[in-house]
Amino acid sequence: MEAEGTKDRIINIAGSxxxxxxxxKTTVDEIARAAHKAKGSMYYYFRSKEELFQEVVEAESKVFSRELAKAMNQGNTAKEKLANYTRTRIHLVREMANYYEAMKNDYLVHLDFIETIRKKYDYEExxxxxxxxxxxIANNEFEIGNEDLTAQVLLTILKGFEMPFLLNHKDYEIDNKIECLLRILVRGLEKC
Amino acid sequence: MEAEGTKDRIINIAGSxxxxxxxxKTTVDEIARAAHKAKGSMYYYFRSKEELFQEVVEAESKVFSRELAKAMNQGNTAKEKLANYTRTRIHLVREMANYYEAMKNDYLVHLDFIETIRKKYDYEExxxxxxxxxxxIANNEFEIGNEDLTAQVLLTILKGFEMPFLLNHKDYEIDNKIECLLRILVRGLEKC
DNA sequence: TAGTCGACCAAAATACAATATTAGTCAAAA
DNA sequence: TTTTGACTAATATTGTATTTTGGTCGACTA
Incomplete structure (x- = not known):
């Protein structure tokens, strides 16, 4: 028996x-051929093309999440965790930029099921x-009025940072910018 | 001169x-009719539709700039200036969101002359x-390593903040978010 | 002479019908 | 349980006739 089930194999191939x-611009038949299956077989595993896509996104988001959690836990203090989280997030998104590139055409076609997925992962983040x-705060590292609002704002900042290279603008100074951003954020949250 | 008045009138009408x-989706003839002129007359004032559009953007950017400068100068300290600048910028962009709405279709058609204008105003900002x-820094309010890089990062943050309502997501908590952001930024830059 | 006009043109956009692909189904079979 | 390929309705694409649009130009005017 293969380590990877048929369904997972299809998800991986579909992902690429x-x-x-x-x-x-991707057809179900194309995915089926790449997976050496008949198109009909796809509908044994997935109810629709949308569901297949959704599972692909779900799977990739899990990897994304895991990497982020790993990076975060590599820090000992909350400050370090925030820094590692930020650095890793921005770099991960940048690596995925070419992925988004292909999605750009779909972007305006406002697929509302994508919106749903996005919301879910935004919330998790x-x-x-x-x-x-x-x-x-518990560690006496930070002093924050409203943690919930602050978390939301930090997420907005992080998501804003990805915009430049989501739209082609290459950024060779990105690492300097990340450190500069982190300095502001950490000092901004710090208990002093 | 009378001619200058006509040109500005056309720019205003074209803007709306x-x-x-x-x-x-806007035709030159449409603008001409709205301005009670023949289409040919448009080409007396502007070399092309693109140039007309460019002048519209230029004019509106000037208003934007002026409002921003005004808001900024209402503050006495640098902290106040930064705060006023931030608040005004975010609100101005939000008011313009419906304007961007119409531009969304043009967005993917990557008009590179728009890119040029954008770069110019990014630099000014x-x-x-x-x-x-x-x-x-001169006032001993701030303590910053690299002002140039920091300015760039702040601009990126501000531009990131506009993304949510540039993409329909209405945000009823925006004022709370702005104040939360400002608290982080000001404390993050502060000399303590 | 600065400003306006509208007929005119080539290029681009649109409309529409014919054609081809595609998502999704299903009965049969492995 | 899993796979298949023939099948269909809906969607997308293609080719073409038609219209619209950006832009020009010579004539006109105040």
């Missing part, structure tokens, strides 16, 4: 094809940031 | 039409923020 061509903040 | 329908920072 969706990543190259986006949701709309906010919770994770909030946890760092709460830990920092 | 471009604002409603975007660059592509960065300079303005940098001036606040330098003033703050």
């Amino acid at each position: 094809i969706f990543g190259r061509f986006g949701f709309q 906010k919770v994770r940031i909030k946890m760092i903040l709460i830990e920092g | 039409i471009f604002g409603r329908f975007g660059f592509q 960065k300079v303005r923020i940098k001036m606040i920072l330098i003033e703050g």
Whole structure:
């Protein structure tokens, strides 16, 4: 028996094809052929093309989440955790930029199921940031009025930082910017 | 001169039409009719539709700039200036969100002359923020390693903040978020 | 002479019908 | 349980006739 089930194999293959061509320009038959299956078989595992895509995004988000959690836990203090989280997040998103590139065409076609997924992962991320903040408050590292609002704002900042390279603008100074941003954020949250 | 008045009138009328329908879906003839002129007359004042649009953007950017400068100068300290600048900028962009709405269709058609304008005004804005920072350092309000990089990062944060409502997501908590952001930024830059 | 006009043109956008792909189904079979 | 490929309705694409649009120009005027 293969370590990887058929369904997971399809998800992986679909992921690489969706990543190259986006949701709309990828056909179910194309994925089926790449997976050496008949198109009909796809509908044994997934109710629709949308559901297949959703599972691909879900799987990739899990990897994203795991990497982020790992980076975060490599720090001892809340400050370090926030810093590692920020650095890793920005770099991960940057690596995924070419992935987003293919999705750009789908972007205006406002697929509302994507919106749903996005919201869910935004929420998860906010919770994770909030946890760092709460830990920092408990540690006497941070002094924050409203952790929930602050977590939301930090997430907005992080998401804003990805915009430049989400829209082609290459940024060779990104590492300097990240450190500069972190200096402001950490000092801004710090208990002094 | 009378001619200068006509040109400005055309720019204003064109602005409101471009604002409603975007660059592509607005026709030169439409603008001409609204200005009670023949289409040919448009080409007496502007070399092309692009140039007309460019002048519209230029004019509106000037208003934007002036409002920002005004808000900024209402503060006495650098901290106040930064705060006023931030608040005004975010609110101005939000008011313009419906304007951007119409432009969304043009967005993917990557009009590179728009990119040029954007770069120019980004630079101006960065300079303005940098001036606040330098003033703050001179005042002993701020303590900043690299003002240029910091100004760039602040601009990136501000531009990131506009993304949510640039993409429909209405945000009823925006004022709380702005104050929360400002608290972080000001404390993050503060000399303590 | 600065400003306006509208007929005119080539290029681009649109409309529409014919054609081809595609998402999704299903009965049969492995 | 899993796979298949023929099948269909809906969607997308293509080719083409038609219209619209950006832009020009010579004539006109105040």
